[in-house]
Amino acid sequence: MTLPERVRIVEVGPRDGLQNEPVVLKTADKVAFIEQLAGAGCTDIEVAAFVRPDRVPQMADAAELLAALPALPAVRPIVLVPNTKGLERALTAGARAVAVFTAASETFNQKNVGRSIAASLDDFRRLVPAAHAAGAWVRGYVSTAFVCPYEGMIAPEQVVPVVAALREMGVDEVSIGDTLGHAVPDDIDRLTETLLPLLPLAQFAYHLHDTRGTALANVERALTYGISIYDASTGGLGGCPFAPGAAGNLATERLVERLEEQGIRTGLDRRKLAAAAHWIGERLWGETAKPATDGIG
Numbered sequence: 233m234t235l236p237e238r239v240r241i242v243e244v245g246p247r248d249g250l251q252n253e254p255v256v257l258k259t260a261d262k263v264a265f266i267e268q269l270a271g272a273g274c275t276d277i278e279v280a281a282f283v284r285p286d287r288v289p290q291m292a293d294a295a296e297l298l299a300a301l302p303a304l305p306a307v308r309p310i311v312l313v314p315n316t317k318g319l320e321r322a323l324t325a326g327a328r329a330v331a332v333f334t335a336a337s338e339t340f341n342q343k344n345v346g347r348s349i350a351a352s353l354d355d356f357r358r359l360v361p362a363a364h365a366a367g368a369w370v371r372g373y374v375s376t377a378f379v380c381p382y383e384g385m386i387a388p389e390q391v392v393p394v395v396a397a398l399r400e401m402g403v404d405e406v407s408i409g410d411t412l413g414h415a416v417p418d419d420i421d422r423l424t425e426t427l428l429p430l431l432p433l434a435q436f437a438y439h440l441h442d443t444r445g446t447a448l449a450n451v452e453r454a455l456t457y458g459i460s461i462y463d464a465s466t467g468g469l470g471g472c473p474f475a476p477g478a479a480g481n482l483a484t485e486r487l488v489e490r491l492e493e494q495g496i497r498t499g500l501d502r503r504k505l506a507a508a509a510h511w512i513g514e515r516l517w518g519e520t521a522k523p524a525t526d527g528i529g
Contacts, residue, residue, distance in 0.1 A: 235456065235458075236460035238496065241500060242462070243464065243484055244470070245466040245469050246262055247312060249467070262297055265508065271504055272466075273504070275306055275307055275499070276308050277308070278310045279309040281294060283312065309327070311327045315355050316358055319359050327368065328367060328369065329371070332359060335349060335375040336376050336377050337390075338383070339380060343382065361401070361402070372407070373406075395427055405436075405437055406435055410447075410450070411441065413440070424457050437459075438454050438463070440462070440463070441482065447487075451482070462487060
């Protein structure tokens with residue numbers, strides 16, 4: 233298959249990135265980070281999560297952040313919602329794009345959200361239509377689609393019913409997660425070939441962590457199937473706080489660099505992404521962050 237001419241990158245740094253960092257940033261700093269990402273050309277940005285503040289204190293200011301965001305006409309700010317109550321809070325705060333999340337591993341879902349996969353999906357069957365009725369765009373996440381920290385390898389067949397359920401309830405896009413960052417290109421082959429009959433390319437995204445340095449190779453393999461939506465985090469921030477062993481996300485600037493080398497457009501400015509990575513590093517660690525790639529030039 234011919235490689236896509238353009239890739240859409242969903243920037244997850246302000247949510248998935250920051251929620252796994254020990255420092256709790258001020259709302260104003262988060263807003264400034266999002267503005268810089270928008271200035272770099274990001275059109276889809278995960279900005280917050282309406283989750284329990286006692287479990288994820290980094291996201292406790294979700295409503296305040298949405299209220300403080302300036303008008304960004306070219307940006308779709310996405311917020312994570314774990315259940316119907318979270319959706320109600322998000323819609324009240326003005327959210328118009330939401331993401332729900334479950335897993336392919338039963339044990340991981342219990343550890344992550346305290347309920348079974350089936351219970352999560354039952355809730356989403358009410359949540360997704362309610363979100364659409366309110367005019368919101370809805371994304372679905374499937375974590376541990378390759379390896380679970382508790383159950384080990386996940387067979388592609390375990391992912392199928394979860395993706396099928398999300399499709400049946402009408403989510404607009406499904407992001408398939410390599411939560412531990414252990415997948416290799418052959419794993420991408422197996423899962424992609426299994427899912428393509430039920431998940432259209434226009435709705436098929438990958439969320440690849442870079443624990444073992446294989447994320448870019450996995451993207452390159454997925455590209456050969458025509459998949460053109462990838463999640464990434466500027467500076468490689470974050471991971472999953474409920475998955476022991478999970479390291480950082482694939483860095484947005486590294487992904488853009490590799491795609492540009494292959495002549496694939498993203499609409500993102502790599503220099504501005506690198507500057508945003510430096511800036512957020514200063515706020516998190518008190519020193520200038522080294523960008524995820526030195527190839528800015």
